[in-house]
Amino acid sequence: MSTMVGNWKMAIADGCMPGDQLSLLNISSGKAHVELTFCAEGGEPLGPFHLTLPAQRTQSPVLEDLVGTDAPSPGLPYSVVVVSDVPVLVQPHPADQRPAA
Template identity: 80%
Template sequence: MSTMVGNWKMAITDGCMPGDQLSLLNVGSGNAHVELTFCAEGGQPLGPFRLIIPPQRTQSPILEDLIGSGLPSPSLPYSVVVVSDAPVLVQPHRANQNLPKSRRSAA
């Protein structure tokens, strides 16, 4: 569960992998306080990892850099829960474009 009171909550259940990125665009006029929580099959949720995104700016963290070696297995897909106190657009980007388009969801 998140420790931040947020207005916006979304989940990416497409099965993210280490090295993938999230593009987070703050469309508002103030800072967006964002929390990312990672969930993998068979493990405890990791996070929340907190980011501050300035107004009308984008951040694209590499998920593996946020988590470090905390994932149960580097080959295990995981889901990401995104909570923000301001409107943000979220788009995942795969690290390896040669991966098959369908990956199993970790949720």
């Protein structure tokens, strides 16, 4: 479940896990400049990480693809804050529920 916390700022505090994926959909007619910050228990926030989504397109990054070796430990849940300069929709996808590629 995602919760709006301000202008084009969203927090996902569901206890996401490393390997999970976020689907980002830019619903505007212009580019979306998106910033992701990951917050894990007992550690410093990771990020911000920057993505650019073309108009009316989707992108689905995986945590490890963005942060590399700095990713939280595999069993450590995290939350993510998403900030964008235009409206975007965000949907988390747990790693164990993603469709096979």
